[in-house]
Amino acid sequence: MSAILCLNAGSSSVKFSLYRYSPDATLLLTGSVSGLTADQQYLTYTSYKSSSEVLESIKNQEIDCPDHDSAFKVFMEHLNSKVGDKRLISFDDIYLACHRIVHGGGNPRPLLITEEVYHELDILSDLAPLHNQRALDIVHSCISRLKGTKNVAFFDSSFHMTIPRHIYTYPIDLDVQKRHQIRKYGFHGLSYAFITRETADYLGVDDGDLNIIALHLGSGASACAILGGKSINTSMGLTPLEGLPGATRSGSIDPSLIFHYHSDSSRMSTASSKDVHLTIAEDILNKRSGWQSITGTTDFGLITKRAVEENDELAKLAFDMFVDRVSMYVGQYWVALQGKAVALVFAGGIGEKGKELRTAVIDKVSCLGFTIDEKLNATASTTSDVVFDLSKKDAKVKTLVVQTDEQLQMAKEVIATRL
Numbered sequence: 001m002s003a004i005l006c007l008n009a010g011s012s013s014v015k016f017s018l019y020r021y022s023p024d025a026t027l028l029l030t031g032s033v034s035g036l037t038a039d040q041q042y043l044t045y046t047s048y049k050s051s052s053e054v055l056e057s058i059k060n061q062e063i064d065c066p067d068h069d070s071a072f073k074v075f076m077e078h079l080n081s082k083v084g085d086k087r088l089i090s091f092d093d094i095y096l097a098c099h100r101i102v103h104g105g106g107n108p109r110p111l112l113i114t115e116e117v118y119h120e121l122d123i124l125s126d127l128a129p130l131h132n133q134r135a136l137d138i139v140h141s142c143i144s145r146l147k148g149t150k151n152v153a154f155f156d157s158s159f160h161m162t163i164p165r166h167i168y169t170y171p172i173d174l175d176v177q178k179r180h181q182i183r184k185y186g187f188h189g190l191s192y193a194f195i196t197r198e199t200a201d202y203l204g205v206d207d208g209d210l211n212i213i214a215l216h217l218g219s220g221a222s223a224c225a226i227l228g229g230k231s232i233n234t235s236m237g238l239t240p241l242e243g244l245p246g247a248t249r250s251g252s253i254d255p256s257l258i259f260h261y262h263s264d265s266s267r268m269s270t271a272s273s274k275d276v277h278l279t280i281a282e283d284i285l286n287k288r289s290g291w292q293s294i295t296g297t298t299d300f301g302l303i304t305k306r307a308v309e310e311n312d313e314l315a316k317l318a319f320d321m322f323v324d325r326v327s328m329y330v331g332q333y334w335v336a337l338q339g340k341a342v343a344l345v346f347a348g349g350i351g352e353k354g355k356e357l358r359t360a361v362i363d364k365v366s367c368l369g370f371t372i373d374e375k376l377n378a379t380a381s382t383t384s385d386v387v388f389d390l391s392k393k394d395a396k397v398k399t400l401v402v403q404t405d406e407q408l409q410m411a412k413e414v415i416a417t418r419l
């Protein structure tokens, strides 16, 4: 058997899926270690005997896992363990390991990871301080543990290479931008590529005819305007810090705010290592801000519960701030798409599970014609449908939830391009 291993190092989780190298990318195993920015981590894991028969399943088992590379090692132990008298797969069967690398610079396509490519991506780690280095640690572990496996980097930034120049250019000195390759890159691109194809399939249109506003809302959150199946604007920028707030990220703020935060904000941070060079300012804005800095927790599910059920003042503040920033992008992208969007898509951990958040956002943007059927909204978080329609019957534009899958997107790209 030949298999494809897909690894996705998010800011708060590592997700892994293993597929048979077959035209339909049959799923053999999928799982995640979540809560990597919280006190407690959880392992979820399902392996399959066939497409309808589960071999082994674990849901939200409490584990101690200090970092992303350890999460990968937990996964490797499971892969190597016997289920009954049968080992699921031999390591030699893994032909390709696909890695979601958040910042790929201007690369429009996946790259085979050679020593030179590894070095190039390592240099970009400064521009995605919660992601690139952690993903590269996993690449390193794959290289040393899976000797015969080729490693391929898939970039979150690639999907946004279609953004026009006047949008990706910042209003600062052009020479400086050129010299340091400063521009809006944008991220969550594997997710937006998946959302585009699944939404087009669901609506029965070609990808090239699809105009939507997509929201990927997780520990890192972003919005994207998709015109004719291509990204024309997105809220993240040079780094994943710009745009919406996240679990520990501030999102867009007045840039001069940081000079008023600490007098030593421009000094190197204690979190700096030989691999990632962070100033105190970057450390504050990437790791000590976001909804955690308002509420004390990175768990948006818990914030929602406290805000809605307990009327907790700070939880309500964080919830309302997020709703405000998200709806602001929906309005901006509605204009960017000249009112031609046919759907608003919610995806990512919060987009898929946060029914209260969806209700609050739709309430704010209902003037654009978006609607929500509360009965459907309540079931959307539990359905296994990849695309789920929440809109009211007579709605002119749709409100959809898409269970996004960055690992499956990589596997499908491998099979489509015969990598």
Ligand SMILES: Nc1ncnc2c1ncn2[C@@H]1O[C@H](COP(=O)(O)OP(=O)(O)O)[C@@H](O)[C@H]1O
Binding pocket: 010, 011, 012, 013, 217, 218, 219, 220, 247, 298, 299, 300, 301, 302, 304, 348, 349, 350, 353, 354, 355
């Ligand atoms: N029921 C829920 N309601 C709202 N948010 C939730 C719910 N369950 C999980 N979440 C949030 O989803 C986020 C994780 O999203 P995910 O996209 O998986 O993360 P990552 O950015 O690591 O890829 C966390 O902030 C988590 O609290």
Ligand SMILES: CC(=O)OP(=O)(O)O
Binding pocket: 009, 010, 011, 012, 102, 156, 187, 188, 218, 219, 220, 221, 240
């Ligand atoms: C780009 C980004 O923020 O990714 P994630 O949401 O997985 O942390």
Ligand SMILES: [Mg+2]
Binding pocket: 010, 011, 218
């Ligand atoms: Mg993610």
